[in-house]
Amino acid sequence: MQKHRMLIGGQRVEPASGEWFESINPYTAQAWALVPRGGPKDVDRAVAAARSAFSSDRWRKLTATTRGDLLRRLADLIAADATKLAEIETTDNGKLITEMRGQLNYIPQWFRYFGGLADKIEGRVIPIDKPGVFNFTREEPLGVVAAITPWNSPLLLASWKLAPALAAGNTVVWKPSEFSSVSALVFGDLFERAGFPPGVVNIITGYGNQVGEPLITHRDVAKIAFTGGDRTGEHVYQLAARGIKPITLELGGKSANIVFDDANLDDAVKGVVSGIFAATGQTCIAGSRALIHRSIHDEFVERLLALAKTARMGNPLDADTQVGPVTTEPQYRKVLDYIRIAKEEGAVCRLGGGPAQRAECGSGWFVEPTIFTGVESGMRIAQEEVFGPVLAIIPFDTEEQAIEIANGTAYGLAAGVWTRSIRRALVMSEYLEAGTVWVNTYRAVSYMSPFGGYKRSGFGRESGMEAIREYLQTKSVWIDTLGNVPNPFVMR
Ligand code: NDP
Secondary structure, eight states, X not given: OEEOOEEETTEEEOOTTOOEEEEEETTTTEEEEEEEOOOHHHHHHHHXXXXXXXXXXXXXXXXXXXXXXXXXXXXXXXXXXXXXXXXXXXHHHOOOHXXXXXXXXXXXXXXXXXXXXXXXXXXXXXXXXXXXXXEEEEEEEOSEEEEEOOSSSHHHHHHHHHXXXXXXXXXXXXXXXXXXXXXXXXXXXXXXXXXXXXXXXXXXXXXXXXXXXXHHHOTTEEEEEEESOHXXXXXXXXXXXXXXXXXXXXXXXXXXXXXXXTSOHHHHHHHHHHHHHGGGGOSTTOOOEEEEEGGGHHHHHHXXXXXXXXXXXXXXXXXXXXXXXXXXXXXXXXXXXXXXXXXXXTOEEEEOOSBOOOGGGTTXXXXXXXXXXXXXXXXXXXXXXXXXXXXXXXXXXXXXXXXXXXXXXXXXXXXXXXXXXXXXXXXXXXXXXXXXXXXXXXXXXXXXXXXXXSGGGEESOBSHHHHHHTTEEEEEEXXXXXXXXXXXXXXX
């Protein structure tokens, strides 16, 4: 079994505890790698290394252009290792190799984009209203950033944080999920090869309460960038508040995929399937509620069932597989629990509805792609994030009703709209309470477009020009050019 070490101050280190835990391959349900079990002492070392790197001339005195060069060199190294890293991610989290290869081939663009932005961070000269004063602003890094990431897209979601954080001149301590740490630990080699000074990026692994909490509350951590579930996010927010630390929270969702009667139904069927069954429903942006116009409801459901039934399940490392296992055993149980709850609530199970018993699923944690009709907006299956291949279908009659149902959850991460009407596309995109609205497409992201939540799906934006602002603070500098101090007893 592979045995990994953490990355602190440019060195590969063993955990202070001297303990490792097993990382499980969700397809075989067998351990395949050993991950260091970090703790508060490791956090102290990692933060000290990041803090010292932040104040060191080797990092601080780099020109912004050179910082950008390092990020672009890192992008090239990731591209060269994309296949290897994708295979590690699939082995560790069970997501399809086709999806993880796509992600790994795309990740370099975040480092290129933010590498390009590094030397375009500019302050302003303000024509201040007081004579004899020159006033300008500087955009400065915050210091040590704690990046905490989930298991579903480990390197992609980390890159959304690392690329802008480093471009802005911060240093980072990154804690990946205990369920998918291996790719992060292997990825760690690339920073030194790209030429980053030691300590600029540190990677520590372990459990949320043993590594995540001491990291968030550490006095030398200046900012928290968190992606995960909303319950954990709430707790992390409270911990950050104690230290008055800025935080970005990318949390869960219960996104509505809304199909109108004027939509191209062939496309809409594919869009609804991709919204919920891609990545086995384990994406924050999963379109886990399909809102279907009543006049096409029955026909649409038949078409959806017909397509969903064809999904090939099996080994996520096979390029032909379309639905892989659920990533963790607790998550597997949670998904099955929600299926039971939906049945108890009176929703009608039209497809799946339990563990997959197919031979090709081996001993992995597989759940059949599941579709419920007869769902009412107040049911738990329509309100709570399942994070699995479970779709709740709700009929609607009017645009207003679709908006009311779509906005009627605590979340606001994303929404999809299927229509041929430009008017309707504009109206819906205005009234939907979601950080992302897709029209006639679903699950598209880019390094260029801001991503984040409304409401309980979090705040702050990743990707796009907005993201760099999350890692900067503004200093206002006043220089007197008059050369005399007027009345010292009043404010100037
Ligand atoms: P969790 O919230 O369980 O964990 C996220 C991260 O937080 C992990 O690294 C976890 O460590 C860590 N953590 C757990 N407890 C604490 C704690 N007390 N203090 C500090 N850190 C802690 O999420 P999952 O890993 O289960 O990921 C799934 C969730 O992520 C879903 O809700 C999904 O919607 C959301 N998500 C949101 C995205 C977005 O961009 N909006 C994108 C992708 C996912 P450990 O693993 O060791 O517990």
